Amino acid sequence: MLGNFSYYNPTKLYFGDNAQKHLGEELKNYGAKVLLTYGSGSIKTNGIFDEVMSVLRAAGKEVIELPGVMPNPTTDKLYEGVKLARENNVDLILAVGGGSTIDYAKAVSVSVWYDGDPWEKYYLRQEDPDSNLRIIPIGSVLTMVGTGSEMNGGSVITNHETKLKIGKIFGENVMPRFSILNPRYTFSVPLRQMVAGFFDIMSHIMEQYFSGEDDNTSDYLAEGLMRSLIHSSRIAVKNPQDYEVRSNIMWTSTWALNTLIGKGKSQDWMVHMIGQAIGAYTDATHGMTLSGVSIAYYRHILPYGLRKFARFATAVWDISAADKTDEQLANEGVEALLEWMKQIGVATEISSLGVTEDMLEGIADSTFIMNGGFKVLTREDVLSVLRESL
Ligand code: NZQ
Numbered sequence: 203m204l205g206n207f208s209y210y211n212p213t214k215l216y217f218g219d220n221a222q223k224h225l226g227e228e229l230k231n232y233g234a235k236v237l238l239t240y241g242s243g244s245i246k247t248n249g250i251f252d253e254v255m256s257v258l259r260a261a262g263k264e265v266i267e268l269p270g271v272m273p274n275p276t277t278d279k280l281y282e283g284v285k286l287a288r289e290n291n292v293d294l295i296l297a298v299g300g301g302s303t304i305d306y307a308k309a310v311s312v313s314v315w316y317d318g319d320p321w322e323k324y325y326l327r328q329e330d331p332d333s334n335l336r337i338i339p340i341g342s343v344l345t346m347v348g349t350g351s352e353m354n355g356g357s358v359i360t361n362h363e364t365k366l367k368i369g370k371i372f373g374e375n376v377m378p379r380f381s382i383l384n385p386r387y388t389f390s391v392p393l394r395q396m397v398a399g400f401f402d403i404m405s406h407i408m409e410q411y412f413s414g415e416d417d418n419t420s421d422y423l424a425e426g427l428m429r430s431l432i433h434s435s436r437i438a439v440k441n442p443q444d445y446e447v448r449s450n451i452m453w454t455s456t457w458a459l460n461t462l463i464g465k466g467k468s469q470d471w472m473v474h475m476i477g478q479a480i481g482a483y484t485d486a487t488h489g490m491t492l493s494g495v496s497i498a499y500y501r502h503i504l505p506y507g508l509r510k511f512a513r514f515a516t517a518v519w520d521i522s523a524a525d526k527t528d529e530q531l532a533n534e535g536v537e538a539l540l541e542w543m544k545q546i547g548v549a550t551e552i553s554s555l556g557v558t559e560d561m562l563e564g565i566a567d568s569t570f571i572m573n574g575g576f577k578v579l580t581r582e583d584v585l586s587v588l589r590e591s592l
């Protein structure tokens with residue numbers, strides 16, 4: 203049964219080849235000063251920077267550049283961006299990049315005119331922006347798919363000093379006002395990053411799927427998205443320039459985490475909690491931290507959600523149920539997931555991400571425990587999943 207919920211998503215999307223042409227229309231809605239934030243420079247080599255700059259210039263904007271947003275953006279970088287945005291009194295933050303850059307833009311947007319420490323308020327204490335706070339609107343031009351940050355309120359920041367990587371879900375007033383989704387912009391993403399993004403998408407869907415055994419529309423939507431992703435990803439790893447599959451994956455990615463498929467049901471998110479703790483210790487690529495622990499995690503919780511795992515096997519992987527127990531089917535589903543992970547080439551062990559035995563206790567301590575999945579994990583459960591994943 204679907205639980206009660208409200209659903210509103212204010213982000214306007216422009217999707218498709220040449221979608222960036224619509225950027226000019228959107229820019230008319232904001233003042234003259236645009237803070238243009240981006241990563242380590244891939245947009246300068248693939249031509250996206252020039253295209254975006256030409257639209258900004260044509261719109262008569264004064265551009266303040268804020269480059270150097272690293273994968274897994276840090277508190278130090280946040281403070282730097284806040285200072286620059288405040289000094290220049292910017293009207294809009296335009297994030298050009300992947301999840302890190304867009305997450306970062308959200309963090310800056312709610313911190314520019316906040317006088318306290320944003321890390322403590324929004325991330326450690328999980329508070330929302332004060333109602334009278336001036337929030338700088340953000341827009342995004344997406345260059346790498348996976349996180350769904352282009353159409354959600356998520357913002358994940360890492361504090362290396364305290365070894366904590368924490369996500370905050372901001373509300374509608376912080377979500378991107380608009381996002382430009384041109385699948386062609388993702389063609390230059392290196393293969394390893396591309397597949398990490400694919401696994402991130404799969405993980406977002408599974409985190410919302412593996413919980414509850416009731417009948418609800420959200421789970422059917424999730425199954426459709428997983429089937430589409432599995433199909434397209436197998437083609438994309440062989441031919442990354444295939445527009446059809448890259449466009450389908452881009453769209454799947456957005457819907458995997460714009461909160462629709464989690465509506466009206468409980469959600470798990472423990473793979474992400476463990477993955478984030480690994481990220482805080484290793485700075486490893488987000489999608490790989492998830493793939494590294496997923497198989498051990500799902501084997502661990504499978505006995506508590508047998509019916510759902512059996513359904514996963516038949517509905518997502520087309521495994522025949524004939525003459526099989528739920529347990530057999532459930533195990534075959536997880537094996538099919540592992541097989542697909544090997545096909546696309548994501549990490550299946552966390553040792554390959556730099557995790558060593560001596561880090562496991564600390565990672566377990568940094569893991570936030572959620573309670574919406576099939577089993578509420580103890581610290582011992584987390585440790586056992588980590589040991590199995592090494
Ligand atoms: O630094 P640049 O030059 O931009 O290079 C990036 C970066 O090195 C590169 N890249 C991106 N687009 C490219 C490209 N290289 C060539 N051509 C392009 N078109 O890819 C690398 C990774 O980029 P990043 O933005 O870090 O990747 P991703 O989109 O996976 O974002 C990861 C961050 O998002 C958080 C993660 O924890 C992590 O910090 N998440 C955000 C979520 C949300 N907002 O809801 C949910 C997710 O579960 C996740 O936690």
Ligand code: ZN
Pocket residue numbers: 348349402405406474488
């Ligand atoms: Zn994720």
